[in-house]
Amino acid sequence: MEVVAVIDFETTGLSPAQGDRATEVAAVIVEGGRVVDRYQSLMNAGVRIPAYIEALTGISNAMIRSAPPADAVMREVSDFVGGIPIVAHNASFDARFWDAELEHIQRERKQDFVCSLLLSRRLLPLAPSHKLGALVEYAKLPVAGRYHRALADAEMAASLLLRLEEELRLRHRVPEVSVDLLRRIQRASKAQLPRCLAAARGG
C-alpha cells in the first residue's frame, strides 16, 4: 500500500458549523506496514472545552491555555501530512474539522479521506461494534495509550488499517492493496462487495 497519514482530532464538540474547534491533533505516517513518523500537538483555538468533554478526553481548559495557537499547529500538521492520502476513523468527522481548521489559515485540503470505520463495516462485519476501541479489542490490536487522546487514537487507527490490509491479503487473497482499492471498498454496498473483491483478486 502507498504511504498514508492516519489522523485524529480531539475537539470541543461534534460540529465546526456550531462553533466547535480542535483541541488536539495527531498524524502518523504509515509506510511499509508500520508507523514511520508521528506528529502530535495540543492546540489553543480560544474556545472553552465543556466539562463533559474535558472528562471524556482528559484535555482540560488549563492544558489548552498553555498550548500553541491553533493556526500555528494547523500549519505544522498540514505541512507534515502534505498531499498524501489521509485515513481517519469516521473520516467524515475528521474531514469536517480538517477543512474548518485549514480555512482559518486560508489553506485547502489537497486529498480525499479514507474511512477506517466504513472499511471495518465491510471487512470486519462480525465485529460486535465498529467503535475504534471495540475494534481494537475485537482484532486484538495493541492499546496505544489513553482512548480519546489524539496520538493514541491515531496509532490505534493505523494498527486497524494495517489489520484491514492483512484481511484483504490473507482472507480475500488480494495480492496488492492500494488506497484506490480501499476507496472502492468503502464506496461499495454490501451486495457490490464480492464483485469488488473479485476484481481486486484479478478475476
Next chain:
DNA sequence: TGCCAGGCCCTCTTTAGGGCCTT
C-alpha cells in the same frame, strides 16, 4: 423562543425513521 451535526446503513423502506459513529 426554540433549536442545535452529518453521513452511512438497515429495514417492519423509498411519501421514513432510527441506530451507529466521531467529540
